[in-house]
Amino acid sequence: MSALLEVEGLKTHFFTRAGVVKAVDGVSFSLAEGEVLGLVGESGSGKTVANFSILGLVDPPGRVVEGSIRFRGEDLVGAPISRMRKLRGRDIAMIFQDPMMTLTPVLRIETQMVETVLAHEKVSAKAARDRAIDVLARVGIPSPAERIRAYPHQFSGGMRQRVAIAIALLHKPALILADEPTTALDVTIQGQIIAEMQKLVAETGAAMIWVSHDLAVVETIADKIAVMYAGRIVEYGRSGDVIGQPAHPYARGLLDSIPSRTTPGQHLNQIPGMAPSVLHLPPGCAFQPRCRFADAACAVPPPIVDTGEDRWARCVRPLAPEAAL
Template structure:
């Protein structure tokens, strides 16, 4: 692990122990992240991408828990770390931004009060110093007249401004890693673009690494350096964004790309991936995508291997673009 490596995830497994059975939401995920790198984590609902994000910051809700694997963050093992120590990392070195800013900000506290709580979670700071830091951070994320807005309540902000407040809260302590769980999904398209550009800029400026979780391949591809495609709790393909988009190896990635409106001709029917995401409760052995895959055959009933070619990885018996 070189000095530039910030995060190293090895064979992470996060399971939910429900009454109906064990849901293997994350099943053997491995990846690494460099300092300042933006990693796009893409998949459909239920692919395990959000649970992967929550695992990184140690906030998997019961009945879920990390059952095995390793998360090394800047040389420190996070799996099995005691909650008080994990809490000291959260917000300070690893921060998180959520999907809906209307739900994440507390409606009955001013944003100044909420940000002050986040400032003071990591050391005793005077009220004035906490406000000062909040104002500077809000200004950085593009909130005009931040000092006056500090006494406003979340409902007095627009959706885009609320998400900027949430992002500013995540940035307060200058973390090394921000996990962004669909942070633009609840916003207008024009605001989405603004926030994306802003995040990219902030990450570059501060050297903060980003894990950008999204179901929207188009959004992620405009932002990320590398892409990780998840399906049924596993990574099915990863690589540099350009490579994966131009030349996908996995049939699931192909399906996702084909279903993007941008790739279809006007008036043409959009392509869909047939079927739905499988239930993680009763996953058959072999490739989990096989029931929906146009290329599936008998060999797909066995687990596909992890194929690593240069800096790319894919899990498929019949990878695209490598036709024999």
């Protein structure tokens, strides 16, 4: 498969009065057509900023200071605003975690969806409206021909999120950036949305970056997983490999903290401490203060170690398969 998206050495920093916040610090990955990459990590690890960087949505005092973002061979870093506006929504779509970042509260859903279609395609208003109704039905909105006339405040939080997802699917984009799009949905609708997006990827060859804290969801939908911590990818590989045998202690900790049906009544394992401020990272490995396997060797920046075919971990000594926190 050819590479649709190639991110190389991406660094997105925020220049604040307190210092330089290295929100994304040297991230690299590639994404082929029809491939889904899961970005996993705690809040503040840099997942959302990485997605915003791809779309050119990082506002001052933040900016991309280094690296390249190639979409179909075109470097988007430093691209004119006019060019990015043509790509956003048509070729690259984003589904935000908060649907109110997508929806305008004073406009009907119909107006917002029809205008989204007409902004990129020369079709009639009726054809745009028919497409909008069809997409609303696909994401589980009941009576879409009637509900399309409603305002965002007339929908529940979960329903608004479904509308936001529908808007992202209007143009069948080549790349979808999904920032925890099913967080506000119940389990049944979550399953429907995931199934629909998997179907879209299969039918159109679209690629997708799926940001989530839920490893169970990521395992279901992603072909590959990139685990992020303190602005860097600390483990990367095929979904089954990372979930089945995580090599980095942080990835292992995330998995061990998930409730299991096989251990009812037992205390959940947890990663001690909290994620460090990216303003004041510890020397060497950023995960060192929270890692039970840390020793003197972790006081220097960890190398990238190959742990299998198309798989690596940023760790001095990647964990053996049987290791657990």
